[in-house]
Amino acid sequence: MGFGAVGKGVAEAILLKNDFIKENYGFELNIVAVADSSGSAISKEGLDLKSLLEIKSKTGKVSNYPVYGTDIKDMDVLDNVEYDCLVEATPTNIETGEPAKSLTIKAFNDKKNVVTSNKGHLALFFKELMDESQKNNVQFKFEASVGGAMPIINFAEETLSSTDIESIIGILNGTTNYILSRMTSEGSSYENTLEESQQLGIAETDPTQDVEGIDAACKTVILANIILGIPCTYKDVYVEGISKITSESIELALKEGYLIKLIAEVSKNALEVSPRLVKKNSPYAVDGTLNMATLKTDLADEVTVIGKGAGSLETASAMLTDIINIYK
Missing domain, CATH: 3.40.50.720 (NAD(P)-binding Rossmann-like Domain)
Structure with a gap:
């Protein structure tokens, strides 16, 4: 269907x-x-x-x-x-x-x-x-x-079945990651980069679900329920998108060795999607439309998965x- x-x-x-x-x-x-x-x-x-x-x-x-x-x-x-x-x-x-x-x-x-x-x-x-x-x-x-x-549900349920997963923190939307990556490498404005990504077919004609964090928040709910066993719905997630991010704030972060990424956090303490600072050489520094997620476990410590989030x-x-x- x-x-x-x-x-x-x-x-x-x-x-x-x-x-x-x-x-x-x-x-x-x-x-x-x-x-x-x-x-x-x-x-x-x-x-x-x-x-x-x-x-x-x-x-x-x-x-x-x-x-x-x-x-x-x-x-x-x-x-x-x-x-x-x-x-x-x-x-x-x-x-x-x-x-x-x-x-x-x-x-x-x-x-x-x-x-x-x-x-x-x-x-x-x-x-x-x-x-x-x-x-x-x-x-x-x-x-x-x-x-x-990006394999995450099957990965958690099968490959990490011996572990207790405490949290999942990651980039769960390829469109916003592409926009922020381009703004970082080109120094371009949010508006221009969004327009470019729409022309390339990476962003939808109406990009609201992606750029306002709605898509990533839906994914946060799914992961919270299926992997961490937290009963929740969309209304339980704090959501903030990337439309207010400026090229100046990205430049400022870069000078200090940081990138700005739209990060989803799934844990007992937080269900949240918001722009955050991440270190330049960390697993969160993926470019383009890639998605990634770090699963914090009791036995295996942190395990990170990366893959194409769309297509x-x-x-x-x-x-x-x-x-x-x-x-x-």
């Missing part, structure tokens, strides 16, 4: 990796329905993803798919197909969490597993969604919702990993 940048990325990733998955894990992925705002394409035998991507690229609508194109939309798609796992990639909605919330709960009630890249419904209704998945004895995976290709194929890689983990 959802066939924008992320949904198309998942289709591309499956095209690239289906043989690899069959060889290494012993199963094939068969896409039996794809939906966008225009309608859907549904085939119980499975859709040809190459054709589907071409049709979407040329016409903008999956409903134009020959023979199997249909005007069935939204929740009705789930009633018109037999499937094992819903891949939910609709746009993030931080006001209501829809349509992701309703689609997800319907899939759970139909005893289906769900993989999502969405943040809105998780930031607003985390406990309700987890309760529903457990009640229906299905799996709910959302690695892609936090750091794109359709990068985000799809996390969703594909979640699908494989559900199968395993």
